Amino acid sequence: xxxxxxxxxxxxxxxxxxxxxxxxxxxxxxxxxxxxxxxxxxxxxxxxxxxxxxxxxxxxxxxxxxxxxxxxxxxxxxxxxxxxxxxxxxxxxxxxxxxxxxxxxxxxxxxxxxxxxx
Numbered sequence: 001x002x003x004x005x006x007x008x009x010x011x012x013x014x015x016x017x018x019x020x021x022x023x024x025x026x027x028x029x030x031x032x033x034x035x036x037x038x039x040x041x042x043x044x045x046x047x048x049x050x051x052x053x054x055x056x057x058x059x060x061x062x063x064x065x066x067x068x069x070x071x072x073x074x075x076x077x078x079x080x081x082x083x084x085x086x087x088x089x090x091x092x093x094x095x096x097x098x099x100x101x102x103x104x105x106x107x108x109x110x111x112x113x114x115x116x117x118x
Contacts, residue, residue: 086118093118 083105090100090107097109098116109116 089118090116 086105086107087100090098093107093116095109095116095118097111098107098118099110100106101108107116107118108114
């Protein structure tokens, strides 16, 4: 079949034009996909501003939540740290009747059950 196409000039012309049209159409589709359109009526600008506003709002909400979580963790850490310090002070106390109650995290007097300040 290729031999018959190369022998006939009309067939070569059709084959060449078909090849050329396919290559031009593929080139134009590539060029069309890289076009940049600038819209002068401001509609796209409004949408971009709205999207930016929503992104900023989302970012602010996430930052606020992170701040709340960090504050909560800091408060919990301070409670545990304070309890450890109070326990150490209670155990090192000169008061023989003082003991540490782990459930309530208090230093109590073993005779009366009242809190003791070590």
